[in-house]
Amino acid sequence: MPQIGEQRVSYAPTSVSDMAAASFDVGVAPLEGGARLAVATLVEGRAADAVVHEAAHVAADARLAVPAARVVWQDARVVVPLLLDAGVRLERVRDLRLVHRILAQARGMEAEERWSRPMRVEAEGLFSLAPEAEPVEALAQQLALQEAAIGEDAGLRMLAAAESMGGVLAVELSRQGLPFDRARHDALLVEALGERPPGGGRPRRMEALATQVREALAAPRLNPDSPQEVLKALKRAGVDVGSTSRWELAEHEHPAVEPLIEYKHLARLHTANGWSWAQRWARTDERGRTRLAIEYVPGGVVTGRWATEGSGAMQIARQIRGAIAAEPGMRLVVADAAQLEPRALAAIARDEALADAGRGTDLYRGLVDRGVVESRQQAKIGMLGALYGGTTGESAVVLPRLARAYPRAMGVVEAAARAGERRERVRTWLGRTSPLPPRWRDDERGIRQARAWGRFTRNFVVQGTAAEWALAWMAGVRRAIRDVEGAALVCFLHDEVIVQAPEAQADAVAESVREAAAEAGRLLFGGFPIDFPVQTAIVGDWGQAKD
DNA sequence: AGAGCATGCGCC
DNA sequence: AAAAGGCGCATGCTCT
Incomplete structure (x- = not known):
């Protein structure tokens, strides 16, 4: 099980020495102003034929170069828009910035080192690496270093490819935008929040709920958006709460509770996805299409x-x-x-029994059908407890049954948690490495911190593999x-x-x-x-x- | 006035 | 003031 435990990748992007043969053919780097691109055919890691083209010419050149060319860049956010505008079909790519992050993390810096130089890794860009080199040669150098670090690790190689394509996808998705219907949004908001008063102020339903809360608490000037004020008013009205969070409010019987919870719910919608949110993020293009x-x-x-x-x-x-x-x-x-995460876990652990329960469309139902748990709800709570490290309540009750039925899968998350508690790093299936934890003492508090870090590493393995x-x-x-x-x-x-x-x-x-x-x-x-x-x-x- | 923290919520 | 991982964001509030 390679993803648990310490694993170091040798990767030293600060020293350029190895100019090993690169397995790519086309490099792309932004030049001044970002409007032009350098395109080169690279042979054995060196730019053999570096030329500079206008963006519009790149498409032809990129295709012309080599059919299975890998296109390499430092930062997709700069280069990919130009390539897309030029009509380049991007298939095999390497995003040096994104892959660098993964390799640098895998190589592992001490937490103190990160603390004292927090921006170092991020800032370690292509041109600081080899300032004297031509952009395309600098690309080749950094690529060679990455290739050497990846070596024969098939997981890391796949991760580098996937992460790099992720860089392209992010640009494409961001350029595309999410189709958005302003009128429908407005109607949904009015339905939930009530009409907006023409002069501004709270939407009608929110204001009505605010009034109800004020009356129930005999606090006519209460601002329901201020937790401090609300807390004081609640206490004055005899509601013994330590915070205004919903879970705690819900435990009390008082006429203010229901409207307050409802108010907070609507206020959340209003601020997070309300009119000003739409105003800010929805754009209508020249063809009349509106997208977020x-x-x-x-x-x-x-x-x-x-x-x-x-x-x-x-x-x-x-x-x-x-x-x-x-x-x-x-x-x-x-x-x-x-149920992506439980499935990822089954696969990581090579747990055929859990994989079998997930055959078909509903893994939770599969657990019920196999008599592991009584209800789908129980299956869900138990599985979430296993993935997140639940120790109390319902998940604590169900977990032993999962552990008995699926010892391999549960063994993997347990091992990941224990490794984290010991301050060891864990890896996802393809090899993304968890960060080092902050230091903690050997006292009560330290033990709590260690447990919390264990829950993080437990989840890291599964969440990261699912990603x-x-x-x-x-x-x-x-x-x-x-x-x-x-x-x-x-x-x-x-x-x-x-x-x-x-x-x-x-x-x-x-x-x-x-x-x-x-x-x-x-x-x-x-x-x-x-x-x-x-x-x-x-x-x-x-x-x-x-x- | 602005920075930064705390709170609380909702998404996966 | 949550229980059980990862986020981002708005608001209130305190500090400077």
Whole structure:
């Protein structure tokens, strides 16, 4: 089980010595102003024929060079838009920046080192590496170093390819935007929050709830958005709470509780995905199409998951998903991978019994059918407890039964947790390495911190591997739909993708999406018999896709 | 006034 | 003031 325990990759991007033969043929680097590109055919790691072209000429050159060329760049955010504009088909790519992060982490810096030089690794860019070199030669140098670090590690090699394609996908998704219907969004908001008063102020339903809360607490001037004020008012009214969080409020019987919880719910929707949010992030182009501008950050999360910047687009409230609507003549193919993380765990652990329970479409149901647990709900809680390190309540009750039924799978997450508690690093299936923990003492508090870190490493292995599968899946979807006229990936959410496709093609696209999932499973886990079922829905808007 | 922390929520 | 992982964001509030 290679993903548990210490593993170091030899990778020293600060010293350029090894100019080993590179297995790529075309390098692309941005030049001053970003408008021009250097394109070179590289032979044995050296630029043999470096030439500078206008972006528009790159397409022809890139194709001309070598059919199976790998295109290499320092930063997809700079280069990929130019290549896409030039019509280049990107298939085999290497994103030096993203792969550098993975290799640098695998090589491992002491926590103190990171602390004292927090920006060092990030800032260690291509041109600081080899300032004297021509851009294309510098690309070759850094690529050679990465290749040497990856060596024969097939997992890392796959991860480098997947992460790099993730860089392309993020640019493509960000450029595409998420189809958005302003009118429908407005209607959904009015339905939930009430009309907005013309002069500004709270929407009607929110204001009504605020009034109810104020009356119930005999606090006529209370600002329900201020936890401090609310807490004081609650105490004055005899509601003995330590915070205003929902779970705690719900334990009390008081006329203020229900409207307060409802108010907070609506306030959340209003601030997170309300009118000003739409105003800020929805853009209408010259063709009259409105889309949400979403900036994806591939590898933005330690585990390898993606993040978004600004729009909060990975947390779009379910209540307004109806506003994500296909454009005229189009449909949304909404696809999500069912119980992805337990399946990833089964595959990592080579746990055939758990894989068997997941055969078909519902792994949780499979656990019930095999008599491991009594209900689907129990299966879910138990499995989440195993993945997150639950120690109390229902999951503590169910966990021993899972451990008995699936000792291999549970053994992997337990081992990952123990390794983290010992301050060891763990690895995902393909080889992404967990960071080193901060230091903790040998006292009570230190033990708590160690346990917490163990829960993190436990989850890291599974969440990170699931993220790798999702990357491979999405790359497969991209490939499958590239020649479907008008079809495009428009959304990615950890284990879910949305493709917008012409109505006539939607069925075929959905089939491709399911097939890509199976393919991703084979790519990562070889012959291990694990299913990755994908629920697909072909809908007019996201709100119609029921989980 | 602005930075930074704390709180609380909702997404996976 | 959560239980059980990972995030991002808005708001309130304190400190400077």
